[in-house]
Amino acid sequence: MNDYAIEVRGLTKRYGQRTAVEELSFVVPRGSIVGLLGPNGAGKSTTLRAIVGLLRPSSGDSLIDGVPFSALDNPASHVGVHMDGFGFEAGISARRHLEICRLAAGAPRSRVDEVLEEVGLAADARRRVKTFSTGMAQRLGLATALVGSPRTLVLDEPANGLDPDGIRWLRRFLRAFAERGGTVLLSSHQLAELEQVVDEVVVIKQRALFAGRLGDLVTSDADSLEGKYFDLVGGASA
Structure with a gap:
């Protein structure tokens, strides 16, 4: 097993004449939290969907864990x-x-209660999902991702709809997950919050503008991730 949980290699995806991502390459080291950043339309969702097998790239x-998603044995693990x-x-x-997801993942019955507790939804387990707030739905989405006891999480805007307490909870949860x-x-898109939790960042605008450790981008106390981000995407051609 190599040092990378995820590797993206020369990823290109075209929709007719429109290019969503082009020759995009980066790695996600094991045991790290990596933020994928970019303006709307930069290709973030396309990239995540390609990684987890929801779309086929044009090339790359x-x-x-060293193999394409389609070749994983028991992907949920x-x-x-x-x-x-x-x-x-x-x-x-x-x-x-979660019971349906647990069965699909081949996880033990006990896993449902475990993930409900992990994401703070144990008291709401019997509530219908349609009554959930946006923040509660985000927690349920995270519980769904966790049900197979995976080593890696791929999350698209997981803090959307969370109140400040929920955002702080998510930050602590993700850090604890990485520490294990x-x-x-x-x-x-929440750059100030992201700066408090990530180890590395990948900034894209169809191509990679920066991929590396946060400390190599934000190099002094006078810098911020937000400032460096806008320096990169503001000066890049679309």
């Missing part, structure tokens, strides 16, 4: 995914939703 590839478009059946309870040896790749 991506690997999870390797990578947990939560992103926009992964909806819930509104009429069922959170527990029932897990790996996280997440996209976010």
Whole structure:
């Protein structure tokens, strides 16, 4: 097993005449939290979807634990995914939703209660999903990603809809997950919050503008991730 949980290699995706990402390459080291940043339309969601096998690239590839997603044995034990478009059946309870996911992942029955506790939804397990706030739905999405006990999480805007307490909780949760040896790749527009939790950043605008350690981008107390981000994307051609 190599040092990278995720490898993206020369990834290109075209939709007709439009190029979503072009020759994009970066790695996600094991045990790290990596932020994927870029303006709207930069290709972040396309990249995440390619990594987890939801779309086929025009060229290039991506690997999870050294192999394409399609070649993973029991994918849910390797990578947990939560992103926009992964909806819930509104009429069922959170527990029932997770039970369905647990069966699909081949996880033990006890895992449902464990992940409900992990994300702070144990008291709401029997509530119908349609009654959930946006922040509660985000927590349920994270629980869904965790149900297979994966080593890696791929999360698209996981802090959307969370209140300040929820954002602080998410930051602590992700850091604890990484400290236990897990790996996280997440996209976010909340740059100030992201700066407090990531080890590395990948800034893209169809291509990679920067990929490396946060400390190599934000090099002094006078710098900020937000400032460096706008320096990069503001000066890049679309």
